[in-house]
Each structure stands twice: as C-alpha cells, then as structure tokens.
Amino acid sequence: MKLKSLMGVALLAAAFAGSSFAQTRLVTLGTQGGPLPSTTRSQPANALIVRDRVYVIDAGDGVVRQLYAAGIDLRRIHQVFITHDHDDHNAGWGSLLGLQWDLNIWPVDVYAPSAQSMMQGFLQYFSVNARIRQADSKSDKMPPEQAFHAHDIQGNGLVFKDDLISVTAQENCHYGTDPNADKKRDPKDRSYALRIQTPDKTVVFSGDTGRCPALTGFAKDADLLVHEVIDLPLTREMMRRQHVPDPVADGMMRHMIDEHTVPEDIGRLAQDAKVKKVVLTHLVPGGDEPDERYTDGVHKYFKGPVMVARDLMVFE
Ligand SMILES: [Zn+2]
Numbered sequence: 001m002k003l004k005s006l007m008g009v010a011l012l013a014a015a016f017a018g019s020s021f022a023q024t025r026l027v028t029l030g031t032q033g034g035p036l037p038s039t040t041r042s043q044p045a046n047a048l049i050v051r052d053r054v055y056v057i058d059a060g061d062g063v064v065r066q067l068y069a070a071g072i073d074l075r076r077i078h079q080v081f082i083t084h085d086h087d088d089h090n091a092g093w094g095s096l097l098g099l100q101w102d103l104n105i106w107p108v109d110v111y112a113p114s115a116q117s118m119m120q121g122f123l124q125y126f127s128v129n130a131r132i133r134q135a136d137s138k139s140d141k142m143p144p145e146q147a148f149h150a151h152d153i154q155g156n157g158l159v160f161k162d163d164l165i166s167v168t169a170q171e172n173c174h175y176g177t178d179p180n181a182d183k184k185r186d187p188k189d190r191s192y193a194l195r196i197q198t199p200d201k202t203v204v205f206s207g208d209t210g211r212c213p214a215l216t217g218f219a220k221d222a223d224l225l226v227h228e229v230i231d232l233p234l235t236r237e238m239m240r241r242q243h244v245p246d247p248v249a250d251g252m253m254r255h256m257i258d259e260h261t262v263p264e265d266i267g268r269l270a271q272d273a274k275v276k277k278v279v280l281t282h283l284v285p286g287g288d289e290p291d292e293r294y295t296d297g298v299h300k301y302f303k304g305p306v307m308v309a310r311d312l313m314v315f316e
Pocket of ligand 1: 033034088208282
C-alpha cells in the first residue's frame, strides 16, 4: 500500500474514532473522472457524514464497495443525490439500492435530474431478483416499488430538507451552452451543482461543469468547495497513448475544454466566492500524476488551502 493511501486510511480511521468535534465530514469515495475505469481510483461518489446520518452524493460504479471500505453502515443512508445522469455518476446507484433492499433498509429517497425514469428502469431490472429473494426470505420484505422513492430535480432551488441539512441545486455548465439547443433540451438533460447546509458547514459540490459564472454566487463563503478538475495537456497525452484516432480525440477534447474545468478557473471561482477550502476531485486524467499538476493553477488565484482528493480520504 502506498504512503498516500495509508494516509487516507489513517484519516478515515481518525474520523470514525470520534477524535474530531466536527459534525460534518466528507468522505471522497470515488475520485476518478469517468467513465473509463482506473485501477487506482473508483468512479465519482461521496459520502457526507452529518452526525449519525450519511448522505450519498453521486453513485458511480464501485460505490457500494467504497462505502464498505470506508466502514459506513448502509443503514445510515436514506438519501442519495445524483448531480447529473451521466453514467460515471449513476452506474452504482442500482447496486446500492439493491443491496439496501436485500438488507431490509428502507425507505430510500433518490434525487436526480431523471430520478423517476431511472427508478422505472431499476424496478424492471430488479423485479425478477426481488421476486426470487422475497420467496426465499423468511422475513416480510417491502415491495421495491414502495421501498424507494424517486424525486426529479426540477430546476434551481431547494431539493431536500430534513432536521439536519438542506440541499439546494443550481444548474451548472456541463451540457453545452448553445441557447437554441437549450430550448429543445429535455428538462431531464440538466446537470446541477449542489449546496448542502449542515449544522456546522456549508459544502458545495460543483458537479461536472465547465467554467460557470453561476457558481460564483452559489458557492459564496462555502467552507468546502468540492470541485471537479481536468488537466487538458495530460488528457490529450493520455488519448495519444491509448491510440485514440486524432479526429475522435479532437471531438473528445472539445467536450473536455468546454464542459470541464481547468485549475486556473477553479482558482478564480474559489477566490471570487471567498470559499474557505477547495477539494479537487473527479480527476481527469486521474492516475498518479503529482498533485501540483492540479493545485498549482488553483493557487495562482486562490491563496487558501487546496487539496487533491484520493479515494477514502476524509475532509472537514
Ligand atoms: Zn463525470
């Protein structure tokens, strides 16, 4: 195990040992920008721990394994939030719900731009398994369609509130900016940043986004800005190494340039919004490049702390 991984595990152990007075802790479960898999990072997922509850923000492939690796009891999870419905952010969602149902954990509420259509697909996919397990089970199991509740995020504003947290959405800049294309766009085809207010912290998740002026006000004075990041030269180099044909790579790079964010723009945002700390995640290309490839550009404009997340790290 590498030193950095050991540090992550040590931090994790400390967080769960009650050594901190913080009521809110963020565990970065998966830190790789997808959808291509990585051997060193899981797909995007986060656990926001607030007292005895755990809120999951994004649920990429591998989220269940990462929750177990973090020592998080699935019985503490009753809300899952998906920032947008790209598969690197929702591919582990069904696995999580399925296992929760297997363990008699309900209700679970899911919030996503297309939560209801995803739920319809999940219930169909899960139905034969549920029927067989129900027949095998000695306990009464709630029908899956009653155990899970899907809520479409329908625009900017309040998404969820309980006695501990409130979650507010702001559409970000991930799906292109052509206003004509925008008019024709299905309301489900939207990508959101989320601002979560807890008893002691304001945590803002950028979601996947290009440079986005709307996020400056939205992230104002946040304690933690959890932002995606891309290194464009390294990404192009990775495509060359993987023999992606040039015309295909050019198209992919257009998406990378317009719909993801380089470190300098994160630095400008963090400075303008006066956030207290920046956590960089959803790394592209990800892998083992030095942290400075991501942090140096942020530091050009933002003088506060900037950290590069690894899987299973804990932030306060
Ligand atoms: Zn993504």
